[in-house]
Amino acid sequence: MQDYTVHILVQTSTFAIAVFGLTVVLGLCGQINLAQAAFFGFGAYAVGLGTADLHMNFWLALAMGAGIALVMGALLGMTTLKLGGHYLAMVTISFQQIVTLIMVNWIPVTHGPDGVGRIQRPLLFQSSQAFLGVCVFAVAVIGYLVWRLPQTPLGRSMRAVRDNELAAGVAGINVYKVKVAAFALSAVLGGIGGGLFAGGFAYVSPDQFSFAESIVFITMTLLGGVAAPVGALIGTGLLIVLPESLRFLKSVPGLYLAIYGLSIILIIRYMPDGIWGFVQNRVRRWLAPPPFAGAPAELMLAPAYAASADAAPMALEVRDLCKHFGGVKAVDGISFSVRRGQVHALIGPNGSGKTTTLNVLSGIYTATSGRVLLGGRDVTALPPHARTVAGLGRTFQNIRLFRSMTALENVIIGAEHPGNQIASGHAALVERARAALAFVGLEARAHELVTGFSYGHQRLIEIARALAGNPTLLLLDEPAAGLNSTEKLGLRDLLKRIAAKGLTILIIDHDMTLVTEVAECITVLNFGRRIADGVAADVLRQPDVIAAYLGTEPDAPAFT
Structure with a gap:
C-alpha cells in the first residue's frame, strides 16, 4: 500500500474517533460542542510532547492525553452545561479559541507555531501500515462501543435528555449529570483520536487544531448522520476522501x-x-422486532399504606407553599394534604396557580417559601429526579414523550430510575414496561415509535411511563385535555383502575364531570390561594367555589 494512501486512511480513522465523540454528545445527548478540535489537540500534544520531549512510552502518553481531555471536557461541561442553545455554542467556541492561543503562544512548552516533530510510535508498530492497523482496530472497538451505548442505561438517559429535558428529570434522570457524562465521553474520544493522529503523522502544530477543524468535525457528523457511529464514519470518509478523489479537477480554477x-x-x-x-x-x-411471546405480567403498584406502623397517613402535605415570579404571586401560601390511597383533585379557573403548584411539587420550580412533604419526608429542596426516587410520578398538560423512541423505550426509562423495586437486569425492565403498557391497553404496539400514536394514545403512554416507575403519589396535570368524549370515558375507567390498586392520585383537570366521578376530595385554588378544601360534594357547593367559576354567586349551586 502506498504511503499516500496509508496517510489518508490514518487521517480518516483518527478523525472518525473524534467524530464518534460528537455522535455521543450531539447525536445522543443533543448538546452542541464546537471545541472538539481542542480535545483532539490535547491528545495529540500529550503524545507529541510525551514521546518527543519527555521520552515517554507511547501508550502512557496516549492515556495521559485521553485523561487530560476527559478532565477538561468534564470541567467545561460542569461549568457550562446549565446553559443551552447558542449560549453553550458560544462558550465552546471561546474555549476552542483559548486552547488554540495557548498552543501558539506557550512556546516553552508547546513549541509555538513550529509545532512538535519526531513523535514516536509504539515499538511493535513502527511502520506506517502496522500503525494503520492500530488505528483501524481502535475505530472498530470504539465504534462498536458507541453503537451499543444507546441501549445502555446511560445511553437511554442521554436520548431522553435530548428529546425532552423536563420529562427526563421527572422520570428520575439526573439531567445535569448525564450532560456532563456525555461531554466528558466526547472529549475523551477526541483525545484518543488526537493521540493516534500524532503517532500517525509524527508531527503536530497549532493550526491542525483550530476552530476551523472543529467545524470540519461537526460537518462530518451532520453529513454522515449524527445519531450513529456508522454515520460518523461515512461522513468522515466522505469529507476526507471526496476532496482527494477530485484532485484531478484542480487544473480548472474553482471547479x-x-x-x-x-x-x-x-x-x-x-x-x-x-x-x-x-x-x-x-x-x-x-x-422492526417481532411481537413479544407470551402475555405480560400484571402491573404491580406501590401499596397505599407502608408496612411500618408509624408510616405517615398522608401521602402528600403542602404547608404554606409560595411561588413568586417577581411581583406576581402565582402560588400564595396554600396548604392542603392528600391522604394515602385517595384520588384528590386540585381545581380552579385558568390562571389560578394549579400547574405552577404541580411544578413546585415535582421540583421543576423552586418554592419561594413553604414546605412539601412526601410520605412524611421533606422534599422541598430536592431536584425533580430525586423526588421521583422518593416516590413521585407525574404527567404533563402538554404531552412530553421522548419522540425518537418507541412506546416500550419510553416506558422503560420510567421504570429505570434508582430505587424502583423491581428485579435487576434489562429483561426485568422490559417486563415492567410491558406490564405498564398492557395496563393502559397498548402493549401490542410496544415497538412502534410514539410519533405514530394518536394524541389520546400518547397520553396513555405518558401515564404508563409514570406507572412503570412505581410511584407512591401520581400527579396528573389535565390528563383529559385534548381528548374526545370516548377517550375521556376510557381515561375515567383507567383512573378508577389505578385507584383500585391503591395508588394515591393528585389530579388537575377542568372537566368537572371527570373530577366528580373519580375524586374523593377536592382543593380549589383562585388567584394562587386556596379557597376551599374537603370532600368533593361539599366543596362544589360552596359559594366561593361557585363564584370563582362563574364570576358571581348564583341562586342555586352550579355543580351537581
Missing part, C-alpha cells in the same frame, strides 16, 4: 471547490438526517 461544495449542500438539503439516517429511515420498517 474542484464548486463540485465539492455542491455535493455537501445537496446531501444536507435532501438528506437532513445524514446519509446513514436516510438509509435507516428507508429500511426501519423492515427491521
Whole structure:
C-alpha cells in the first residue's frame, strides 16, 4: 500500500474517533460542542510532547492525553452545561479559541507555531501500515462501543435528555449529570483520536487544531448522520476522501471547490438526517422486532399504606407553599394534604396557580417559601429526579414523550430510575414496561415509535411511563385535555383502575364531570390561594367555589 494512501486512511480513522465523540454528545445527548478540535489537540500534544520531549512510552502518553481531555471536557461541561442553545455554542467556541492561543503562544512548552516533530510510535508498530492497523482496530472497538451505548442505561438517559429535558428529570434522570457524562465521553474520544493522529503523522502544530477543524468535525457528523457511529464514519470518509478523489479537477480554477461544495449542500438539503439516517429511515420498517411471546405480567403498584406502623397517613402535605415570579404571586401560601390511597383533585379557573403548584411539587420550580412533604419526608429542596426516587410520578398538560423512541423505550426509562423495586437486569425492565403498557391497553404496539400514536394514545403512554416507575403519589396535570368524549370515558375507567390498586392520585383537570366521578376530595385554588378544601360534594357547593367559576354567586349551586 502506498504511503499516500496509508496517510489518508490514518487521517480518516483518527478523525472518525473524534467524530464518534460528537455522535455521543450531539447525536445522543443533543448538546452542541464546537471545541472538539481542542480535545483532539490535547491528545495529540500529550503524545507529541510525551514521546518527543519527555521520552515517554507511547501508550502512557496516549492515556495521559485521553485523561487530560476527559478532565477538561468534564470541567467545561460542569461549568457550562446549565446553559443551552447558542449560549453553550458560544462558550465552546471561546474555549476552542483559548486552547488554540495557548498552543501558539506557550512556546516553552508547546513549541509555538513550529509545532512538535519526531513523535514516536509504539515499538511493535513502527511502520506506517502496522500503525494503520492500530488505528483501524481502535475505530472498530470504539465504534462498536458507541453503537451499543444507546441501549445502555446511560445511553437511554442521554436520548431522553435530548428529546425532552423536563420529562427526563421527572422520570428520575439526573439531567445535569448525564450532560456532563456525555461531554466528558466526547472529549475523551477526541483525545484518543488526537493521540493516534500524532503517532500517525509524527508531527503536530497549532493550526491542525483550530476552530476551523472543529467545524470540519461537526460537518462530518451532520453529513454522515449524527445519531450513529456508522454515520460518523461515512461522513468522515466522505469529507476526507471526496476532496482527494477530485484532485484531478484542480487544473480548472474553482471547479474542484464548486463540485465539492455542491455535493455537501445537496446531501444536507435532501438528506437532513445524514446519509446513514436516510438509509435507516428507508429500511426501519423492515427491521422492526417481532411481537413479544407470551402475555405480560400484571402491573404491580406501590401499596397505599407502608408496612411500618408509624408510616405517615398522608401521602402528600403542602404547608404554606409560595411561588413568586417577581411581583406576581402565582402560588400564595396554600396548604392542603392528600391522604394515602385517595384520588384528590386540585381545581380552579385558568390562571389560578394549579400547574405552577404541580411544578413546585415535582421540583421543576423552586418554592419561594413553604414546605412539601412526601410520605412524611421533606422534599422541598430536592431536584425533580430525586423526588421521583422518593416516590413521585407525574404527567404533563402538554404531552412530553421522548419522540425518537418507541412506546416500550419510553416506558422503560420510567421504570429505570434508582430505587424502583423491581428485579435487576434489562429483561426485568422490559417486563415492567410491558406490564405498564398492557395496563393502559397498548402493549401490542410496544415497538412502534410514539410519533405514530394518536394524541389520546400518547397520553396513555405518558401515564404508563409514570406507572412503570412505581410511584407512591401520581400527579396528573389535565390528563383529559385534548381528548374526545370516548377517550375521556376510557381515561375515567383507567383512573378508577389505578385507584383500585391503591395508588394515591393528585389530579388537575377542568372537566368537572371527570373530577366528580373519580375524586374523593377536592382543593380549589383562585388567584394562587386556596379557597376551599374537603370532600368533593361539599366543596362544589360552596359559594366561593361557585363564584370563582362563574364570576358571581348564583341562586342555586352550579355543580351537581
